[in-house]
Amino acid sequence: MPTTRFENPRPCGLCQNTVFETLPNPRLAHLCRCATCGLVQARTFPDADALRKVYREEYFKSADSASTGYDDYERDRYCILKTAARRLDTIERFSPTRGHLLDVGCALGFFLEEAKSRGWQVDGVDISEHAVKFANERLGIPARVGMLEEAGYEPGSFDVVTMWDVIEHVPAPVSVLSLARTLLKPGGLLVLSTPDVGSTVAKLTGARWMGFKLAEEHLYYFSRKTVTLALEKGGYQPLEVTSIGKDVALDFLARRLRMYVPPLAAVLGKGVEVMGLDRAAVYVNPRDILCAVARRRD
Ligand SMILES: [Zn+2]
Numbered sequence: 180m181p182t183t184r185f186e187n188p189r190p191c192g193l194c195q196n197t198v199f200e201t202l203p204n205p206r207l208a209h210l211c212r213c214a215t216c217g218l219v220q221a222r223t224f225p226d227a228d229a230l231r232k233v234y235r236e237e238y239f240k241s242a243d244s245a246s247t248g249y250d251d252y253e254r255d256r257y258c259i260l261k262t263a264a265r266r267l268d269t270i271e272r273f274s275p276t277r278g279h280l281l282d283v284g285c286a287l288g289f290f291l292e293e294a295k296s297r298g299w300q301v302d303g304v305d306i307s308e309h310a311v312k313f314a315n316e317r318l319g320i321p322a323r324v325g326m327l328e329e330a331g332y333e334p335g336s337f338d339v340v341t342m343w344d345v346i347e348h349v350p351a352p353v354s355v356l357s358l359a360r361t362l363l364k365p366g367g368l369l370v371l372s373t374p375d376v377g378s379t380v381a382k383l384t385g386a387r388w389m390g391f392k393l394a395e396e397h398l399y400y401f402s403r404k405t406v407t408l409a410l411e412k413g414g415y416q417p418l419e420v421t422s423i424g425k426d427v428a429l430d431f432l433a434r435r436l437r438m439y440v441p442p443l444a445a446v447l448g449k450g451v452e453v454m455g456l457d458r459a460a461v462y463v464n465p466r467d468i469l470c471a472v473a474r475r476r477d
Pocket of ligand 1: 192194216
């Protein structure tokens with residue numbers, strides 16, 4: 180389908196221009212691409228109330244995680260801890276001294292649990308009351324409920340701020356990045372991940388790509404180019420943009436494969452069952468999630 184250009188009343192979240200183009204895939208008609216900087220975004224945004232409703236308890240135990248949320252976030256803890264350890268290895272390459280770390284969008288607090296066990300002083304903030312309650316009460320992780328701007332952290336108090344799969348959810352990503360910058364000490368690090376709409380997997384799988392979620396959930400879709408631009412506009416010097424994977428449960432992998440390659444999934448699913456590997460994790464990196472490390476510019 181040919182793309183058409185149009186004026187959107189909502190300006191681009193990155194460069195503020197208002198000329199957009201439709202995407203060639205008719206199943207992605209709810210999205211558009213900024214004609215100036217290339218940022219892909221939802222055509223209409225939910226209001227603050229609707230946003231909060233997305234992140235209720237069910238978000239972390241979703242009946243349809245291909246469209247929204249997670250299958251069972253709590254059950255996947257052992258996988259998330261493994262992934263957290265890999266991500267901390269990356270962070271510690273740039274920030275070997277284990278100082279004060281803030282995780283924005285900390286969910287149930289598993290990343291912070293791993294960071295704390297490695298000697299980091301940790302704090303977390305999340306829009307989900309349910310998630311923060313879990314982090315506080317079950318893990319003893321200090322976490323606050325709300326958006327970052329409501330959390331009231333002291334400026335200049337963190338060595339590292341992390342945002343795992345967050346900036347694609349927030350209505351004003353550059354503002355959140357700028358705010359995080361003020362919370363960092365001079366020379367502090369911002370480390371984030373976000374689905375890569377420019378990846379080969381995203382292009383090959385089209386509307387079925389796992390990065391494409393309900394319009395209320397993912398408001399933006401970044402690429403290497405646009406995530407770099409967002410970091411620069413937020414007041415950072417990007418140091419590294421790579422792709423990172425996740426440790427996933429084998430049975431989850433079988434379910435996801437079913438969406439893409441049904442015969443292979445059937446074989447794998449059977450194998451997982453027969454071999455009792457339903458609690459086994461495997462590291463998967465389809466190179467469709469970006470990890471960016473950036474330093475606060477002074
Ligand atoms: Zn733009």
